[in-house]
Amino acid sequence: MSPHDDHPALNRLPPWVKAKLSSKAVETIVKVHDWVETECIPAEPIMKAQLVENRWKTPQLMKDLRKKAKSNGLFNLFLPKHFGDLSPGLTNLEYSCCAEIMGRCYWAAQTMNCHAPETGNIELLAKYCNEEQKKKWLQPLLDGDGCSAYSMTEPDRATSDATNIACRITREGDTLIINGRKLYGNALWNEDLAFYILMACSDPDNPNQWKRHSTVIVPANSPGLTMKRNLTIMGYDHAPEGHGEYVYDNVRIPAANIILGEGRAFEIAQGRLGPGRIHHCMRLIGQTERAYELALIRCIDQRKKPRGKLIGQFDSNIERIASMRLRLDSMRLVVLNAADVMDTLGNKAGRYAIAQSKILVPEMAANIIDECMQLYGGQGLTQHTALPEMWTYARFVRIADGPDAVHRHQVGRDQLKTAEGFRNRHEAYQRRYQELCEQWGVPYETF
Numbered sequence: 001m002s003p004h005d006d007h008p009a010l011n012r013l014p015p016w017v018k019a020k021l022s023s024k025a026v027e028t029i030v031k032v033h034d035w036v037e038t039e040c041i042p043a044e045p046i047m048k049a050q051l052v053e054n055r056w057k058t059p060q061l062m063k064d065l066r067k068k069a070k071s072n073g074l075f076n077l078f079l080p081k082h083f084g085d086l087s088p089g090l091t092n093l094e095y096s097c098c099a100e101i102m103g104r105c106y107w108a109a110q111t112m113n114c115h116a117p118e119t120g121n122i123e124l125l126a127k128y129c130n131e132e133q134k135k136k137w138l139q140p141l142l143d144g145d146g147c148s149a150y151s152m153t154e155p156d157r158a159t160s161d162a163t164n165i166a167c168r169i170t171r172e173g174d175t176l177i178i179n180g181r182k183l184y185g186n187a188l189w190n191e192d193l194a195f196y197i198l199m200a201c202s203d204p205d206n207p208n209q210w211k212r213h214s215t216v217i218v219p220a221n222s223p224g225l226t227m228k229r230n231l232t233i234m235g236y237d238h239a240p241e242g243h244g245e246y247v248y249d250n251v252r253i254p255a256a257n258i259i260l261g262e263g264r265a266f267e268i269a270q271g272r273l274g275p276g277r278i279h280h281c282m283r284l285i286g287q288t289e290r291a292y293e294l295a296l297i298r299c300i301d302q303r304k305k306p307r308g309k310l311i312g313q314f315d316s317n318i319e320r321i322a323s324m325r326l327r328l329d330s331m332r333l334v335v336l337n338a339a340d341v342m343d344t345l346g347n348k349a350g351r352y353a354i355a356q357s358k359i360l361v362p363e364m365a366a367n368i369i370d371e372c373m374q375l376y377g378g379q380g381l382t383q384h385t386a387l388p389e390m391w392t393y394a395r396f397v398r399i400a401d402g403p404d405a406v407h408r409h410q411v412g413r414d415q416l417k418t419a420e421g422f423r424n425r426h427e428a429y430q431r432r433y434q435e436l437c438e439q440w441g442v443p444y445e446t447f
């Protein structure tokens with residue numbers, strides 16, 4: 001029994017998860033909880049106010065919180081054990097517990113350098129860069145100096161099948177020249193953005209379609225790289241990070257900026273996304289818990305009494321609350337299971353569990369937050385609450401990092417491969433039934 005067993009940071013965790021947490025992890029989860037509750041959530045309106053002054057500059061509050069989180073040992077918590085001293089040594093399961101708490105405030109993960117796309121980018125650079133590249137590009141990100149973006153999606157291609165990526169890299173001696181268009185990747189307008197990790201086509205005629213693409217680092221200040229506009233997500237500009245729409249017009253970078261080697265982008269892309277996907281899901285559960293809390297508060301609001309009853313006194317709403325609670329708890333089980341499978345069997349073996357999270361959680365979360373807006377009434381659709389932003393987050397996670405439809409397709413295809421085994425089993429039932437009919441003198445019937 002840990003002294004923290006009753007702490008609100010842990011009280012929604014199932015017993016099998018608590019049993020797997022190291023005492024160091026419990027301390028960290030509690031610390032993250034206290035950080036988010038006291039330094040982040042109460043400061044949300046201040047962050048908004050500072051952004052009004054300058055939409056594309058990182059607010060001073062964020063800068064201060066990042067410094068403070070770093071000095072409190074709350075930086076880079078997502079880093080796996082192979083980072084040595086830099087890593088807090090949390091398992092995926094342990095970090096997932098932290099990620100849910102971070103998710104309670106949309107930007108809290110960023111205060112701890114645990115936000116997307118930084119976490120995925122840091123892991124990519126650490127895994128695939130040479131020592132010189134690590135010093136130049138990875139170390140500043142680990143230190144929290146500057147940030148990076150990931151650039152893969154294109155407006156003119158179905159990027160969920162990345163073999164379609166058309167943005168072109170050509171080589172002239174030791175220089176790479178890039179031409180094409182890209183969608184998404186943090187906005188160039190924010191001066192803290194240092195570079196893009198770009199996936200583009202370097203060898204279109206290679207007979208092996210998995211070797212046609214390369215991943216390269218493009219400094220944000222490269223001549224010829226322009227951001228046409230910021231993409232709004234369902235009306236939100238997501239400043240000061242944003243999402244850019246880019247044109248690469250003869251952008252020149254040194255060949256030394258190729259990661260891992262020419263034509264090896266797919267090896268890199270494969271290694272990038274496993275843990276990041278479940279971090280998004282856990283943060284989303286944190287957001288959904290907050291939406292749920294807002295709805296509960298509304299249910300007992302004495303000022304809101306249609307037909308003389310509190311919102312929470314209507315039977316239909318009591319059932320709604322139960323359904324939300326059950327779905328929230330089941331989402332958590334699904335994601336924690338995925339984290340545990342990754343810890344115990346590896347990311348590859350965790351493919352189904354990761355897909356399960358990616359398919360179920362954003363859709364269910366959007367549905368729950370939608371119900372919360374309904375309970376809240378008209379105000380729930382306005383800026384008086386964060387519910388519309390929370391819903392938008394849930395909606396966009398269905399597409400960001402790869403559409404849920406692709407995971408469904410994969411799961412469905414794998415499931416169809418099991419059909420033959422079931423047919424054999426049912427044929428065995430039938431044969432046994434025939435034997436039993438003979439034994440018991442019952443006519444054998446087939447349909």
Ligand SMILES: Cc1cc2nc3c(=O)[nH]c(=O)nc-3n(C[C@H](O)[C@H](O)[C@H](O)COP(=O)(O)OP(=O)(O)OC[C@H]3O[C@@H](n4cnc5c(N)ncnc54)[C@H](O)[C@@H]3O)c2cc1C
Pocket residue numbers: 117149150151152153154157158159160161183184185186233243396399400401402403405406409
């Ligand atoms: C908020 C947000 C942030 C993002 N951040 C980034 C970023 O930082 N960097 C970046 O590069 N991209 C980013 N993206 C883009 C995102 O990763 C892509 O939009 C996504 O991978 C899909 O690619 P696409 O838009 O080209 O869709 P397409 O490939 O054109 O697919 C369109 C639709 O077709 C359907 N579909 C596709 N394949 C299948 C299949 N196998 N089975 C069934 N249906 C299928 C899906 O419904 C899919 O949504 C972001 C997106 C959002 C919303």
